[in-house]
Amino acid sequence: MTMPVNFDERIDRRGTHSAKWDMMEPLFGVPASDGISMWVADMDFRPPVCVQAALEQMTVHGIYGYFGDDRAYVAAIRWWMQNRHGWAVEPSWIFTTHGLVNGTALCVDAFTAPGDGVVLMTPVYHAFARVIAAAGRQVVECPLALENGRYELDIAGWDAQMTGKERMLVLCSPHNPGGRVWSPEELREIAAFCERHDLVLVSDEIHHDLVMPGHKHMVMPLAAPQALPRLVMMTSTTKSFNTAGAHIGNVIIPDAALRKRFQQRMDALGISPNSFGMVMATAAYSPEGAAWIDALNAYIDGNRRIFDAGVNAIPGLRSMVLEGTYLAWVDFAGTGMEAAEFTRRVGEQARIAVNRGPTFGKGGETFLRFNIATQRDVVEQAVGRLAEAFADLQ
Template identity: 50%
Template sequence: MNFDETKDRVGTFSAKFDAMQTFAGVPAEDGIAMWVADMDFSAADCVLDILREQADHGYLGYPGPAASVSDAIAGWMKAAHDWDVDPDWISYSHGVVAGFGMALEAFSDPGDDIILFTPVYHAFFKKAAAKRRGVVQSEMVLKDGRYFMDFDTLETQLTGREKIAVLCSPHNPGGRLWSAEEIRELAAFCQKHDLLLLSDEIHMDLAFPDAKHVPTAIAAPDAIDRLVVITAASKGFNLAGGETGFMIVPDPALREKLAPVQLEYGGTPNRFGMLMTRAAFTGGQDWSEAVRAYLADNFALWRDRISAIPGISVMDMPSTYLTWVDFAGTGMSPEETERRIRQDARIAQSPGADFGKGGENFHRFNIAMPRPRLIEAIERMEKAFGDLQ
């Protein structure tokens, strides 16, 4: 595990690098990719070993049965998150966003609304639009540099068409870990308004060393009959190319509703994603601890140096690598801050406006990269905004 090692990803069929010029106008050759949410680190040896084994064997037929993967997931959920998951509650999706779409299809109809706590992961908006579901944007409130859900204002926004409330836990962007109490408050809101609680916990394995992710099912056991969890090993273990997610649905009636959608989209994503998930959850504990410690140190460095630039403030965070940076204090327009980031610093970031209401003056930066490259990114930002010093 040498996270400081820098490997060139350009030309390796990497969306983050090979689509960077098209997305941000930043040439991959001398740009720094801080947009797509994967890490510039090699996966754990246990994961790479299973892929080598497959290649050496050479037979790449249909995979299955999934039971050994579900057992590994249940084992990890207990060991890492203290959640007793029955393997029968687990089903699979071609990534978590696909699972999100499947949940929309199973538990709402076209014309219904879903509630998103914004700013939040942009793909939720796109998937809702593709499925012809409306979005109620419940803008979170910033207090002491942290986001809070605002149920009082949300009450006034409801139209009666809402069917699903989406929790992003840990939150993307900004890595907010929701407390058990906050999750219970959301669960009570869902109970009151008869909403499905759709909990995206894909970042569950990225809490920094002193922090802890609380699974929604543990925080709000009374809401278990309205809970659908969508998650994966892909963020915590850097396996996004495996395009494999899973859904945990403890309630049998909800599982029954999901079953026809599952049938339509297919129950086993692919051989490699399934095997990587199993390998990570059975042998990846040390790698997981090491990467989280490395990310925490990366974050502290990034936060301290970038927040020292007058007018720019990095939101403090206890998990993930998706930092959320507020440029409002610069007095510049989002277009100008983006121009400086992309053209002057040659960094591809994600514009905050893509994350919905409240994101307009922010940009999101992925800091999961070898430290020497992160330091280079910091220096470029300091130079691009040098006139503010």
């Protein structure tokens, strides 16, 4: 039986070792007492009841030994990918990592060498560049084209950038921070680009369950089957079900040769999953979890409408149309302000902690990213504060 969901329930996360709330003041100077945290990408909602129940069963048993017999866990992943995304996954294709930043780092380690180039379509999730650079590889930024307030591919421009030293492309699908749900045609263009330049294609689809009404995400292997010999798919329950602290992710590799290389790095580094994450993922990838996701997306869509209406009413601000994820990408270019000034107003006057655009790479200079996966009254309060902070423009 599916339990009713109350996303309006206020949950005080302060003092719970929450990065999102407890690090707001140290990192951004936004006071913990009355600040609003809209930066790091986790939600202020409880996960589905089935996830909580699975954890409670573990604590009642009271023994936390090594996890064995992952058949139910693997079956849950396969069920989810088939029923929610139409893709049949073989058990042998699935690897479990400590989240998808770890999965990205393992791909960099397995499929590239120091000095190689790794392509990013910027602006994009900042952790990609961080792990690539830390591994001694070159971050190759291929800027997305901003056309009429929407990101588009610039394949011709990217072709011209390639030097032959690039070995991998990391795709964010749906796109963080721009919220684009790439069309099947665009995914095929990206796959063809990777084929032309002989790039391993790592498709990070951690947000693929978080899609707004009227839009449909397609997984890369279905959009571009020709990419399978070079494709690494990355998915996870952690963004979808607000279990990021579990640090668990799925790296799914259909090609045997790529699987062998990835397995060698997993073995060499002694990577093995934690039992809490596997239990939570098994519970989440279920009919009850699916019903919860449907309710979540409808709720976030309601938040999106309120946030966009309020932000777009402020002269000089423009919120990019959100097709997927729960991350609003707001352009302040129209204010004519320097980044330091509009960032100061959001942090000091509106008392909202947000992610700063330049951390996402080229193209992010005039943007800030707002996490709207929170209670609706918090979104309404944030919009009101922004209007006050930029009242002189109205």
